[in-house]
Amino acid sequence: MWRDHLTEIIVFAVLFLLVSGMGFVAARWRAPKDINHLDEWGLGGRSFGGWITWFLVGGDLYTAYTFVAVPALLFGAGAAGFFAVPYTIIIYPLVFLVLVRLWSVSHRHGFVTPADFVRKRFDSPTLALIIAITGIVATMPYIALQLVGIEAVLKTMGVTGESTIARHLPIIIAFAILAAYTYQSGLRAPALIAFVKDTLIYIVILVAIIYLPYKLGGWGSIFDAADAKFDASPSTNDGITLNANNQLQYITLALGSALALFLYPHSLTGVLASRSRDVIKRNMSALPAYSLLLGLIALLGYAAIAAGVTPLPGSTEGTVDNNTVVPLLFEQQFPSWFAGVAFAAIGIGALVPAAIMSIAAANLFTRNIYKEYLRKDASPAQEANVSKITSLVVKVGAVACIVFLDPQFSIDLQLIGGVIILQTLPAVALGLYTRWFHRGALIAGWAAGMGLGMWMLYQIPNPATKRLHFGGSAFPLEKFGFDGSTKTIYVGLVAVAVNLLVAVIVTLILRAAKVTEGADGTERDDYFADEGDPRLVPGPRQETELVAEPTEPAPKV
């Protein structure tokens, strides 16, 4: 009953409305000359310095869903859920050099999306369209997952009703507010709100990791309690350390997820919004501070075991919703007002990435579908307008996913999302280094990786939710013909390996057949351009100057 949680609800609502107000004010923050330009609305004027980028990219990658789902994984399965820590460690050195190249080439050519880059590099609107659609499809369920995070909190506070609409009304309201200020302020809104979100999360976690062990008898007994639970459970795949079966899965999942994370269009949005190469490189060494936070939050899953938390029932009969364990832990162990702060931290933590993701998806649609196929001569102001409207549509879609589908379905879709976004790796990430691949071969590789990935995911059942297909990302090696093997491997990594192999073979074939390759619209120097580059493609500010001083007509030859 929600009346029992009145203090929590009031604290939650006050903080939530406070940041919403900030979201609207953000349009005037670091005031742009002209917000009606995609560079301004969708990339914050490409002007963010070290701190803002840190909060923005951090707020983007470590989402509310992470903070709810990773501890839930540890709560349910133990050590296997801790993959999130190595995953967020290896990602930064992995992309340290790659992303600055993408930043440089985008800065010089005015690219807003990864598909923009692919379009120019490989001279192929078709390949760019595939990359754009892959990005949009992978991002949508990710946004829906942020809602799952808020919903776990609302459920714990008892804000829930009988009918479908009543149950989801708070989320619909929260998202309507989010949609309104994203529409108005663009990327500036999540950038400003990220400060509040992270401050709240840091306070909450520091208190939790000091106070909870004190109350539950120290970390030693928390781990012992978890160990005892997993020893008693019938499953052979849980435990506080890995076992022979899931070790390969742990490694490949950490690596594959790290590769996937920065291919997501929304992570690139945060990176492209930064001011210089230097800002990005400094951030790659400072962002792991969040990983420490994530590791400690993950361990709250064990604290919940030691505290005897029982998760709330799931949406279908006979299942439990493990995503509620962290909110429940806070509610049972802390005074109401502090639980309210923790819930607000998770709720606001959902808004920042949801805003950035919807902006990224909207930019993909505008640049690579609308401008490419529907209206080639769109002006910058029209582009910004289409993006604003698309970002609304994307959010309505995400809300519809939660209201009309089983939330478990969004979780499964997100799993698929990680596998499919990985299939853009050869064109986007390797494309930054080499143009050896043929554009046709990249399309063939994408299709092969996608087909194999989907087939593998289809084969995986989930005993916990009683589903026969799309039940997880751990593929049993046995099905590849390794008879008797009980080991599993991450689907995404296998699929992208096959993707690459096909891309190499088809490139050799197409080249032997002398199929035209198109022209590379970028040059070597583009990949090293930095802030203050003299050869920038005119942006909004330069454009006004050009109008003031019309260039002389070119002399006739």
Added chain:
Amino acid sequence: MSEPDTPQAAPVPAVSRAKDHSPWNWLLFIPIVVPLVTLLFNYDSPRLFGFPVFYWLQLAFILLGVSTTTLVYQMTKKRR
């Protein structure tokens, strides 16, 4: 209008040119590979502050990652 995209100007002075190639970059492989060798630390003991080695060592790898990327950044930074 045959080649609208081809720049006509002479090579631009490389004032903003960044350098990407450096032997220091190879160090970045350390924090990429080490956290993935789970065979080395997939154990409960020795515990530190009650944390099994599997957990405290992976948290320590975060520091390894930070220090390596910071070192590489400092050593390859553009001199002004």
